[in-house]
Amino acid sequence: MDINKITDLLTDKLTDWVEAIIKLLPNIALAAVVMVIGFYIAKFIRKIAGKLIHKVSNNVTLNNLFSSIIYFIFIGIVCFTVLSILQLDKAVTSILAGAGILGLALAFAFQDIAANFMSGIFISFRKPLKVGDIVEVKDYMGKVKEVNLRDTVVETFQGQTVIIPNKEVFQNPIENYSYLQKRRFDLSVGVSYGDDLEKVRQITLDAVSDIEELSKEDTTQVYFVEFGDSSVNLSVRMWISSPEQSVYNKVGSEAIMKIKKAYDANDIMIPFPIRTLDFGIKGGTKLGEMPVQISNKEQ
Template identity: 65%
Template sequence: MNLDINQAVDLLTSKLTLWAKEFIRLLPNIVLAAVILVLGLYLAKLIRKLALKLIRKVSHIETINTLFGSVIYAIAIGVVFFVVLSVLNLDKAVTSILAGAGILGLALAFAFQDIAANFMSGIFLSFRRPLAVGDIVQSNDHMGIVEEVNLRDTMIRTFQGQRVIIPNKDVFQNTIENFTVLGKRRLDLSVGVSYGDNLQKVKEIALAAAAKVSVRARDEEITLFYNEFGDSSINFSIRIWMQDTAQPTFLQGRHEAIMHIKEAFDANDIMIPFPIRTLDFGIKGGEKLSDLGLFGKE
């Protein structure tokens, strides 16, 4: 029994002695690793501040700016961590960590590919800036005012009051119509007139009537173009620029244009054709209206 205890004590002593020798041997590396760790953490914070300052000159979306700074900080911390492990001669641990991180990253990429696509699209949208909060846009058959642009989706408030959330991938990959960029908006109004009217006279009267629109842009010319010979009318488009892009201004401009043109056409005996249907009750298999007794007997 005493022999077993002595052997255990000797074994423990030898192990502790070996560890002490290894610790003393590695002490310079441990001190160097600690210094690198402290300096690395300080440099990582400094790099994050510098990255945020640079990214804010390009992007005005604070969420993306913060995320970019965090990613840069995480990369810097990772570099410091691997350098510390290398100084401590833990190269195999570094290799294992890198291999595990690669496999984990690949698995996450497959599992969250839609989220990743929306995320990357949000980043590209923040740099390209095809739209901004407050813009009137049309995207994916939805038209309204942009309320929010974040990393995953874009929120639009339609003119009917509904809130539409569109994934950034769909916004980025599809056509975006931005009505706010120019600072003014054009109204294209389609009108038809009778084949019996003088087209030159129609043009002059329509342009004069459209000029009465109170919310039109005074620096833009009103234009009129005949488009086609319709079934019952000659159709034309009159183009009027509004003084701003707001939806109430656009609706008011269209309202006034229709009223002024209709009033001017009535005053000058210009006819806007409308569909006419003739009902024939006397055809084979039908009855005449006089035989239906609808009008009474004389």
């Protein structure tokens, strides 16, 4: 190939590029201005969004996440605007198509993570539980130690740390014992059929009335609930002024001791199960024959 032709081709190509760049100079300048202003506006919007979200949620992690999402969305808008100013519409279309395909693939690949993440967001806004609450979730009862965007950490009263995915927390019933800042203790007791039930009721109320941790706003109640096989069963319902498990256990222990002591002092009997033993089953020895056998062995 002739060197002159190659030179001419290269020159023409470079000339076209230079002309295209010169024509785009106003667009390049405008794009630069739009990008600089856009970045400053994005930072300002991020700051304002953080303050507004903080009024709705006290979760710092969640607030930072939403602020960052709003920031990057605005940055994306600025970038696409700049590409349009530079007349790179085909590039914008390709980027959007690629982002859509990538987003769909990631949604299928990380659907469980996404479900836990979204559940964490709903939990943060609805606040069915918070750090320090005593809760029961998925058969785990304990104190909430952390509420993250992906999982909730509960420390059981046996000392185990349980990490529960937020999807399980959000989709299952939550028993929050700290919501009312008090708990009810129900104690079942049985008394003899021969006892005066009115007397039993009053002695039971008097026995537990001086427990220090009982709520002053709520009254202790005694209900006779059923006729049992060997006793009349009653339920003592006491409201405790603290939701803490240690206080709950302490009140229950004191109530049992005080009721037992009061019943003993007033001749109220708490029946215990009576069993009849049959020694005449196949392969065994009848009860009537045992003294004879013992006496024979002694001889």
